[in-house]
Amino acid sequence: MAARFVWPGDASPRFTARVAGVLSLLTILTGIFAEMGVSDGLIGRDPAHVVANVAAHADQVRLAYAVYLIEMIFSVAGAVLFYQLLRPVSRSLSLVRACMDLTGIAIKTTGRLFFVAPLFVVEPALSQALGSASTQAMVVLFLKLTDRAAEMGLVFFGVAAFVEGYLILRSTFLPRILGAVGMVAGVGWLMFLSPPLAHRYFPFILGVGLLGAVAMILWLIVVGVNASKWEAQARQAAS
DSSP states (O other): OOOOOOOTTTSOHHHHHHHHHHHHHHHHHHHHIIIIIIIIIIIOSOTTTHHHHHHHTHHHHHHHHHHHHHHHHHHHHHHHHHHHHHTTTOHHHHHHHHHHHHHHHHHHHHHHHHHHTHHHHTSHHHHHHHOHHHHHHHHHHHHHHHHHHHHHHHHHHHHHHHHHHHHHHHOSSSOHHHHHHHHHHHHHHHGGGSHHHHHHTHHHHHHHHHHHHHHHHHHHHHTOOOHHHHHHHHHHHHO
């Protein structure tokens, strides 16, 4: 008998949890490559060298742009699966969490247009027409805009993380400590409502955020969820 394809809605909760964990891991890894490896590592933000860096590493910038988009694809898929996973706790709050996540993803994805825009500015014909000073100013401006878009996205991710943590605290099928850490991480990302304040405490925000994300990913991939308790809570919610 041919194997039946299983959609997320029909899959076991443990399988859904593990796929969500893998997608979260891939989201982090692709983001680290594009952000730290290319955006910060090869391009930087030094106005004196940024134009030359973009021109010298054009292929890597294009690759990082593609990886950014792949990161967002993983994020969208993960948002859908987390909605499915947490829906038995509260369908409405799980939907809020998914909407906040998807809004942040949309903002970050749109902002990546500014990341690739410097490639057009440094083309010889346009850069000569603009002049070196204007070319440098435009490249720096575009990179600042992509950074600010990412920070805007983090605010919505912060709301999503806080709601997710609350849902985990109310769940019976995931460890409550994961929910508590997630709520703290969410508050940290919300500090990007004031970027100067967030930058001041960024090492702490990043540390707590990574701690919560890594703990959640490891638990979902290695353990998954308690399927019997997930199903019991789902039946209770349905009744």
